[in-house]
Amino acid sequence: MKEGLPGYRGIALKVLSDAGVRVEDMVRIRRGSEVYEGILFQRSQYDDDEHIVIKLKNGYNVGIRVTPNLVVERLGEGAKAAFTPPQPPKMNPSLPKVSILSTGGTIASRVDYRTGAVTPAFSARDLYSIIPELSDIALIETQEIFSIFSEDMGPEHWKTLAKVIAHHIEAGAKGIVVAHGTDTMGYTAAALSFALQNLPVPVILVGAQRSSDRPSSDAALNLLSAVKAATDLPIAEVLVAMHADPSDETVLLHRGVKVRKCHTSRRDAFKSINAHPMAAIKDGEVKILTEEYRRRQGGQILELKPDFDERAGLLKFHPGFNPDIIEYLVDKGYRGIILEGTGLGHVSKRCHPSLKRASSEGVFLGMTSQCLWGRVNMNVYYTGRDLQAIGIVPLEDMLPETALVKLMWALAQAKEPEALKRLMLTNIAGEISSKTSFRWGAP
Amino acid sequence: MDYESLGLKVGLELHQQLKTASKLFCLCKPELREGEAELKLLRKLRPTQSELGQVDPAALFEFKKGRKILYEAEDRTSCLVELDEEPPHPLNQEALDICLTIALMIGCKPVDEIHVMRKIVIDGSNTTGFQRTCIVALGGLVEISGKQIPIQTICLEEDAARLLGIEGSLVHYSLDRLGIPLVEVATAPVLSSPKEAEAVALALGRILRATGKVRRGLGTIRQDVNISISQGALIEVKGVQKLELVSKVVEYEVQRQLGLLAIRDELKARGVKWEDLTDNFIDVTEAFRNTACEIIRSSINNGGIVLAVRLRGFKGLLGKELIPNIRFGTELADVAKFWGRVKGLFHTDELPGYGISSQEVTELKKRLNASEYDAIVFVADRRENASDALMAVVERARQALVGVPEETRGPNPDGTTRYLRPRPGAARMYPETDIPPIVIDEERIARLRADLPELPELKVERFIKDYRLSRKLAEQIVDSDFVSLFEEIVSKTHVAPSIIAVTLTETLKTLSREGLDVEALPDEQIMETFFLIDKGELAKEAIPDVLRWLLRSKGSKVRQAMEALGLRMMSRNEVEAFIDRLLMERKELLAGDKSKAFQRLLGIAMSTLRGKVDAAIVQEILRKRIQAEAGGPP
Numbered sequence A: 001m002k003e004g005l006p007g008y009r010g011i012a013l014k015v016l017s018d019a020g021v022r023v024e025d026m027v028r029i030r031r032g033s034e035v036y037e038g039i040l041f042q043r044s045q046y047d048d049d050e051h052i053v054i055k056l057k058n059g060y061n062v063g064i065r066v067t068p069n070l071v072v073e074r075l076g077e078g079a080k081a082a083f084t085p086p087q088p089p090k091m092n093p094s095l096p097k098v099s100i101l102s103t104g105g106t107i108a109s110r111v112d113y114r115t116g117a118v119t120p121a122f123s124a125r126d127l128y129s130i131i132p133e134l135s136d137i138a139l140i141e142t143q144e145i146f147s148i149f150s151e152d153m154g155p156e157h158w159k160t161l162a163k164v165i166a167h168h169i170e171a172g173a174k175g176i177v178v179a180h181g182t183d184t185m186g187y188t189a190a191a192l193s194f195a196l197q198n199l200p201v202p203v204i205l206v207g208a209q210r211s212s213d214r215p216s217s218d219a220a221l222n223l224l225s226a227v228k229a230a231t232d233l234p235i236a237e238v239l240v241a242m243h244a245d246p247s248d249e250t251v252l253l254h255r256g257v258k259v260r261k262c263h264t265s266r267r268d269a270f271k272s273i274n275a276h277p278m279a280a281i282k283d284g285e286v287k288i289l290t291e292e293y294r295r296r297q298g299g300q301i302l303e304l305k306p307d308f309d310e311r312a313g314l315l316k317f318h319p320g321f322n323p324d325i326i327e328y329l330v331d332k333g334y335r336g337i338i339l340e341g342t343g344l345g346h347v348s349k350r351c352h353p354s355l356k357r358a359s360s361e362g363v364f365l366g367m368t369s370q371c372l373w374g375r376v377n378m379n380v381y382y383t384g385r386d387l388q389a390i391g392i393v394p395l396e397d398m399l400p401e402t403a404l405v406k407l408m409w410a411l412a413q414a415k416e417p418e419a420l421k422r423l424m425l426t427n428i429a430g431e432i433s434s435k436t437s438f439r440w441g442a443p
Numbered sequence B: 001m002d003y004e005s006l007g008l009k010v011g012l013e014l015h016q017q018l019k020t021a022s023k024l025f026c027l028c029k030p031e032l033r034e035g036e037a038e039l040k041l042l043r044k045l046r047p048t049q050s051e052l053g054q055v056d057p058a059a060l061f062e063f064k065k066g067r068k069i070l071y072e073a074e075d076r077t078s079c080l081v082e083l084d085e086e087p088p089h090p091l092n093q094e095a096l097d098i099c100l101t102i103a104l105m106i107g108c109k110p111v112d113e114i115h116v117m118r119k120i121v122i123d124g125s126n127t128t129g130f131q132r133t134c135i136v137a138l139g140g141l142v143e144i145s146g147k148q149i150p151i152q153t154i155c156l157e158e159d160a161a162r163l164l165g166i167e168g169s170l171v172h173y174s175l176d177r178l179g180i181p182l183v184e185v186a187t188a189p190v191l192s193s194p195k196e197a198e199a200v201a202l203a204l205g206r207i208l209r210a211t212g213k214v215r216r217g218l219g220t221i222r223q224d225v226n227i228s229i230s231q232g233a234l235i236e237v238k239g240v241q242k243l244e245l246v247s248k249v250v251e252y253e254v255q256r257q258l259g260l261l262a263i264r265d266e267l268k269a270r271g272v273k274w275e276d277l278t279d280n281f282i283d284v285t286e287a288f289r290n291t292a293c294e295i296i297r298s299s300i301n302n303g304g305i306v307l308a309v310r311l312r313g314f315k316g317l318l319g320k321e322l323i324p325n326i327r328f329g330t331e332l333a334d335v336a337k338f339w340g341r342v343k344g345l346f347h348t349d350e351l352p353g354y355g356i357s358s359q360e361v362t363e364l365k366k367r368l369n370a371s372e373y374d375a376i377v378f379v380a381d382r383r384e385n386a387s388d389a390l391m392a393v394v395e396r397a398r399q400a401l402v403g404v405p406e407e408t409r410g411p412n413p414d415g416t417t418r419y420l421r422p423r424p425g426a427a428r429m430y431p432e433t434d435i436p437p438i439v440i441d442e443e444r445i446a447r448l449r450a451d452l453p454e455l456p457e458l459k460v461e462r463f464i465k466d467y468r469l470s471r472k473l474a475e476q477i478v479d480s481d482f483v484s485l486f487e488e489i490v491s492k493t494h495v496a497p498s499i500i501a502v503t504l505t506e507t508l509k510t511l512s513r514e515g516l517d518v519e520a521l522p523d524e525q526i527m528e529t530f531f532l533i534d535k536g537e538l539a540k541e542a543i544p545d546v547l548r549w550l551l552r553s554k555g556s557k558v559r560q561a562m563e564a565l566g567l568r569m570m571s572r573n574e575v576e577a578f579i580d581r582l583l584m585e586r587k588e589l590l591a592g593d594k595s596k597a598f599q600r601l602l603g604i605a606m607s608t609l610r611g612k613v614d615a616a617i618v619q620e621i622l623r624k625r626i627q628a629e630a631g632g633p634p
């Protein structure tokens, strides 16, 4: 890629650099009687190398094929976007302090309609100016911790994030909001649930299913509700705040260990599974939906346990499943495996020898269900009993992903197999429910 | 009127829905919903921040006032794409082909690579907050009565959601129309008279229809008309649904602008200055405590106030009629309604009246310290709305000192227009990154070029030659929405083309004049009518009755119409029996001249048999019988 001509390759790049033009320059392109005038636009690296994109005066982009008779002329430098953010609203110093931490993705952005550039905006000043309603809710401090895609988040990031959150809580934040890409937000929520114990204030993860550059983005309502939850919620837990349904009305707060992204694109993709949502926020009003929660109260001292051991895997059993995969993980030194079994918690007999080997080598084996909804029970069929005899631990109604994250965390806390097993079966953050309520949503 | 010396410039943007199997960015049916809504959802659109000065002030204002949007959806006509709950699917290639075809017909140059853009629109008409649109071709020429009219762009875009209504700050839309493919053909602003504007609109409409791939019916074609005169301002009239209305719209708009300029001159002569018009609003609720005006009383009873403002030097001007039924006071009321969400306003040029007494007017003038040269405008509403409304009124009054403000206006059925909103600034567009660019290769262009539809003039000549239509009828059918249906029926039946053409033009026009909504008549039912005629089950004479019945009984079939109208065709045997009986009853007629007898008897027979049997059959049987009776040829 050539400086000043992002996305251009091959013949298009040659023509443009020969003409001495850069992206955002005013250009005139001629081919016979055809004349195109406008701003040279950047090109996506996935597009071909045979077209030049310009933004015409009427605002439209068109691509012009590079042909031998094409004449590219530089007319001058395009006007630079001069953005002066509007005056931030007046702040009320008596409002509670909330820290908004960002891991990547954008909850607020500006669009330069001249160049098409979408610029993330994250300073407190930016957030106030883009979502002025925030100034009625909280005094905001922001910190950008990472700038990565959600799918690139891992245990190391969870650890850093947990530490930064602890720091902000110690500094007096009345609540923490973490802006997160939605793809792995459920995993991070579970990780923080285990890493941040005895929380004095709520930690709210929040994301958006429609990017913040569009007027219809769900980001603003989700963020406003998350900040409202951070200041007002009597629940001191790790929660996920996302739309309740396709309307811009209600945001639900889900328990971090009981929530899952259940849809690729809808605003209400996040659902509480084997649990009831904890609270709802509508028109700025908080409504608590459960009685079982950790209360926010003074005098609580946060216990930070931010370590995770990555040597844990999650295997989904399926017809035709080859037990070699189990052997491979054992060979590679994995210390624990969560199985996502069928139904009440089963895998084929074919897997027994490999599982036996894993167990005998001290690898923790936990069972969850690919049904997601419901509780595993390995006593109903003798096949389940066989698996228990091998040493597989049924993990109640824990979500497979939560079980994996918990295992990574538990491996860093407990060295002995017995202690590990005890820890996995101890309810730490609401990941195991004692009863299965008929009020919880069906799948 | 001498439009040339006024410097009239008109540009047209013709929007026409395309007849495709599915919508532009998903596979939903591109039709309006018939049933009840299955889903309702409430949304808010937030203006995205951009470089200063690019925020659409009207949109920002509406957002700040808490505008909410209620969408209605039905499964057949909308999916997660319309709900903005799923990214768009790839661009509909059928729609693109139609657009490219139109471009080639007009002589536009298709672009090499299409880039779909997001054009910011946050009035709720698009769930995303933007309209997806792309330039398909640039720079063509249409020759209309000897003049070359430059075509600037041909765009392919998604139609907007269908506005159902506005209640306070809640706007109600149906999602069925959102995403229907729309071609937009934009002329350069070079048209110089109302007549020329209309001729171009009609000519473009004819070209689009010639593709046979455009939808018909009310609302499927919409014309935006940009109008300016040299002393006036650029006004965009959005959504003229009948092309025949274009010249009226232009005429009235010129008249309106001239009226506003006359008001400007009068204000100048009266010495009214910008600083004379202040935002000094006076609460005059007390003056109306015992009013007989129903509107004001009920507003006060509901906790509202009466807020008034003095317009110095405006006396008499608010009552000045600009175009039929639109006074300068109407223009003030329009902005008050838009910005203040009030139902209307009162002004002293029309008082006393509406139950407001002359004592109340006197009291009002006293409280506002108004002289005999001033006008007073007041509204009865909640304080916030009343204040917003008067702020807009004062702003509009100030603009009157300058002349004509730039506006977007909407057409009324008579061709006059009403204020819709201030003209938005430059279009705010950025790339639709969910749709990769689409390369238009030469093979595709060659394929479409080889199969271009006939131009309307050529079609008229062919219809005259091949179908033996009169020139008038040929022109009428080519100009109508039914030209492709006409050719389809001609190719599938043996019914005489002139009968089909007359049905699709004059008969439908007659039915329309009777007040029937002929747009609602499905093509399939028209086709079925001709199939039955072809099979001899229905007489062509019965066509108007059948169509009328179908239009009055929505969703019914042709056979039901025949049943209901008693139009079952008689068999030959029945006709023969009928004629035999007739000859017995009227034996006396056979006595004289045979051919006279034939004519008389035929008349009597047809008065009963019309619509139940083809007249030719009656003639044949009657002739044979008379012949037999007489023992020789009649």
Ligand SMILES: [Zn+2]
Residues within 6 Å of the ligand: B023, B026, B027, B028, B077, B078, B079, B080, B081, B082
């Ligand atoms: Zn759809």
